Amino acid sequence: MTTILLGPQRFTTTVGATVRSLDLDGPIAVINSGWEERESDDGELSAILDGRARNLRLYHRMLDVLTKDDHFAAAALDFRDRQDELRAFYGIRLQSAVDAVHEVTHRTSIHGIGPLAVDAAIAAVRDVDGWYAGQLAELYRSVTDVAPPLASPTIGWHRGEIGAILDDCVAVAVAGGNVRTLLRTLRVFDLTLPADKPVVAWSAGAMAMTERVVLFHDFAPQGVTAAELHDTGLGRVPGVIALPHAKRRLRLDDREQMRTLARRFPGDRLTLLDDGAIVRFPDGSGELPAGARTIDDDGYVRVVGAA
């Protein structure tokens, strides 16, 4: 099970060369549902893939399901509204918890309480993350109980087509875009990417290959500024949190903030996916390859394998 995570493809295009380096003949399945209504504007991507692209059209298929299957559509919309409400409460709790980390970090400590307070404050942030993850899992359980995707004939029909395309393809390319939409389309069709086929994914696509999808944008004009746990991905690359556009979206030189981010997710390696980044996980390996850049627990960016 080979998975390759790439940096953004807008200015530094590496996906064509990366796919060619796999040395596989045959069509490439493309998932670009994160592009939403621009999903079918895939001519440029297809050219980069030497004309071998077979678009799974997951976004358009999802719209078709929502149009034709009233029961599933109602459940999906109800789930969306509940998740939005959950996210709103999570955002309030999370921002307060992250602000508390900042405050205790800056408080003068004469008697050694400071570091303990910081540890406890970060544990409180993890607790909020855990609460959100638990509530979200419960939401998924309830929606699946009400409207199991596999019980929908429309979804079943699309799954048949998707499966047939995947069977014909030798690899899968997953593009970026709106990660929420991308994940929704993957879930609607309960898509598992074949273990024996290499996957090349970038930006939001790379996030979707991990176990935990974390949203972040330190320079967004407003809203919750703290990085937010959003959802679970396909888990093809366990123990990695993908951070595309890290230079553009994270205050990498703010060690305190980066330290807090890294310590929130102690079991995961925060992996930076900037322009030109190529991070290979060959044959199911969970090890980060040499040259990959991560944010360590001390808040510094480090290069794997560097002396």
Added chain:
Amino acid sequence: MSPTERLVINRLRERPVDGPAVDRFLARWGSPIIEGERATFLYRGHVDQAWIRHRVVGLPDPLEMKRVGDTDLWAVTTVLPEGSRVEYQVETRQGEQYHRFNDPLNPRLAHSPLGSSSVCAAIGYRVPDWVVPDPEARPGTLVEEVVRSRALRRDQPVQIYLPARFNRATNYPLLVVHDGTDYLQFAAMKTVLDNLIHRLDVDPLVAVFVPPKDRLKEYPNHAPHARFVARELVPLLNERLPLVDTPEARCLMGSSFGGVASLSTAVRYPGFFGSLLLQSASLVFTDIGFEHGGGPAFDPVVKFVNAFRARPRQVVDRIFMSCGVYEPLITPNRSMVPVLRHAGMRVHYVEARDGHNWENWRDRLGDGLSWLFPGPQKFVYE
């Protein structure tokens, strides 16, 4: 500009000047001339006196212009800090005849319901790029409707903005805009919404633009107006459109008296709206007595604001407030921020080096709307 550099108008004054020299000067420099934090206004004409008229608090009004040599060129220089933007006109006297008009040497104009003015932009001021149509931004649509109002005892025309890709399966927040027609016409608000939504700075939302009929009566704490908005308009829109039916997703906005209308409606229906966007709100008050200096139109305003200040209470969760530092309302606005905060409301307050005008309010929409309705930037990783 360093002290050793002299203003170009002073260099002109120091040498013999004739008509062709003035022609060349104007052709080269135009008007007004911005040099560092100095602005020189020019007027050319055979008049007895000339002034620059403006409403910038802190600068003398009028600014008297002086003749340059024996020519028909008039000039005056004033300080204009970086980032400033002021609106002004020229006034002249010839004999007993006074005339007031836009600067004929300056093509840059701002428009309002009261007419147009010339615009002087200091160094550092830039028109935000999201106020002009972006060909890549999908446009939303404006739907005209007439709402029968029992509260107002009349038909109330409104314009409803539906964002691009409006989808009945999605629920949208609602923004109620006082002086709605003016916001569309003079603050380019449809274009602003189209662009900010396209850039993911602002969540897709439904806005209802509501013009007043008798503004000075309906906007300063008028019970029928508040009832119309809270008990007729919003419920009607909730019935017809896919809106998020919670206070957090309802916002009232307005400028000047429209700001008073927004706050007073929220006060009459506490907890029904989640947020306010107040621009240069006419929140005039007195600390003792009732001499407010605003004329009879401000009497109900002062009565309302004084009462609120006497017993402030939380009526919404969040308020975005903006005001120009060059307008007389800057002091009341600054004074209201701590009052609103102490009442338990989260206030994001922004000042600009600008005046009481529509372009100031337009330029602040990016800050205000993105704070109240943060867009989905965090979800997009291209």
